Amino acid sequence: MQNKYLAMTPPMGWNSWNTFTWNINEDLVCGAADALCASGLKDKGYEYVVIDDCWSLKQRDENGRLVPDPEKFPHGMKAVADYVHSKGLKFGMYSCCGTHTCAGYPGSFEHEFVDAETFASWGVDYLKYDNCYKPKHMDGEVLYKRMSLALRNCGRDIVLSACNWGNEDVHSWIRSSGAQLFRSTGDIQDNWESVKNLFLSQLDKTAFSGPYCHNDIDMLIVGMHGSSNNEFIGNIGSCSDLEYRSHFALWAVMGSPLMIGCDIREMSDETRRILMNDEMIRINQDPLCRQPYKVKNHAWNDNVLIYVKALANGDLAIGMFNLSDEKSRAAMNLDEIGLPFSTGHTLELTEVWTGDTLRARNASLTAELEPFASKVYRAKVVKL
Numbered sequence: 282m283q284n285k286y287l288a289m290t291p292p293m294g295w296n297s298w299n300t301f302t303w304n305i306n307e308d309l310v311c312g313a314a315d316a317l318c319a320s321g322l323k324d325k326g327y328e329y330v331v332i333d334d335c336w337s338l339k340q341r342d343e344n345g346r347l348v349p350d351p352e353k354f355p356h357g358m359k360a361v362a363d364y365v366h367s368k369g370l371k372f373g374m375y376s377c378c379g380t381h382t383c384a385g386y387p388g389s390f391e392h393e394f395v396d397a398e399t400f401a402s403w404g405v406d407y408l409k410y411d412n413c414y415k416p417k418h419m420d421g422e423v424l425y426k427r428m429s430l431a432l433r434n435c436g437r438d439i440v441l442s443a444c445n446w447g448n449e450d451v452h453s454w455i456r457s458s459g460a461q462l463f464r465s466t467g468d469i470q471d472n473w474e475s476v477k478n479l480f481l482s483q484l485d486k487t488a489f490s491g492p493y494c495h496n497d498i499d500m501l502i503v504g505m506h507g508s509s510n511n512e513f514i515g516n517i518g519s520c521s522d523l524e525y526r527s528h529f530a531l532w533a534v535m536g537s538p539l540m541i542g543c544d545i546r547e548m549s550d551e552t553r554r555i556l557m558n559d560e561m562i563r564i565n566q567d568p569l570c571r572q573p574y575k576v577k578n579h580a581w582n583d584n585v586l587i588y589v590k591a592l593a594n595g596d597l598a599i600g601m602f603n604l605s606d607e608k609s610r611a612a613m614n615l616d617e618i619g620l621p622f623s624t625g626h627t628l629e630l631t632e633v634w635t636g637d638t639l640r641a642r643n644a645s646l647t648a649e650l651e652p653f654a655s656k657v658y659r660a661k662v663v664k665l
């Protein structure tokens with residue numbers, strides 16, 4: 282029997298695009314599966330290995346089916362899927378709702394049902410579904426509904442990761458389509474400005490994400506350090522480890538999927554530490570999937586944003602993010618999150634990156650933040 286309850290919490294895994302773009306093959310994909318296991322990422326919950334664009338031939342076969350490029354994937358896709366599954370992982374692929382993919386390979390427009398059947402026959406568990414070359418007269422909503430229906434009737438559980446970059450008010454109809462994810466942003470680039478802008482662009486959309494259908498603010502750039510072979514992704518210099526930390530914290534608190542984009546076969550120790558931070562992952566994967574709400578920063582600094590996320594066990598995740606290149610202060614009042622002094626309660630907090638613990642005093646919480654730094658607390662409500 283199919284399990285229709287896919288992606289209760291945001292999916293976690295690895296995707297080929299950010300670092301490798303067109304330069305993919307079965308050794309890379311199987312190597313990524315090996316690396317997920319050997320590095321310990323799999324044990325932390327990263328389970329999808331996703332091949333992005335550029336995997337097929339430019340023509341369908343005589344039966345109208347997609348054909349993996351035999352030079353890149355000489356043993357075919359089923360063999361790659363079998364290998365990924367043999368490692369206890371799940372396998373993802375990519376197509377597009379238009380006539381072509383963004384890189385010019387065949388898209389699934391008017392081939393939705395046959396493609397869903399093909400993906401199912403290969404053992405695909407996750408489909409990223411892009412938005413390029415969509416015929417002008419077609420409504421995107423209809424096309425995503427069509428692929429969703431095709432996948433939900435292909436005989437296999439396949440997560441639909443819709444990727445229309447936030448067009449056509451996707452947040453307002455995507456959950457009804459049956460899709461499990463919706464990319465709400467344009468493409469991420471390996472620099473802080475991009476991370477910041479993607480985050481800021483979604484602050485009025487937080488109400489639309491939740492269990493079984495998550496706002497996807499794009500794949501992670503953590504640990505890439507300028508390694509993309511794509512000029513757009515890597516053209517303005519990369520990030521420091523501190524910026525990668527804050528990027529990961531933002532994605533975690535926002536409940537975005539955690540799809541790693543770096544070369545996981547060659548991660549630095551700091552990259553591992555960021556991607557494998559247990560508490561940050563626990564906040565991201567909290568079963569309630571509540572979206573964070575904004576709290577006023579009483580330090581009157583517009584560059585420091587404070588976001589609070591309600592967690593399933595009654596705790597709160599409190600994220601303080603300094604988006605600017607100046608040392609800045611964060612200050613919040615506990616009464617604004619439901620804890621005035623008169624309740625006889627306060628917070629006991631553990632900072633997620635350092636493990637430092639503290640108890641809130643005077644019904645407020647303050648922090649000094651280095652440029653681009655973040656503090657994320659797991660906060661427990663305790664009696665005064």
Ligand code: GLA
Pocket residue numbers: 298333334382383384411444467468
């Ligand atoms: C679009 C998507 C990217 C990636 C590329 C592939 O730009 O937004 O995430 O999938 O296409 O061509």
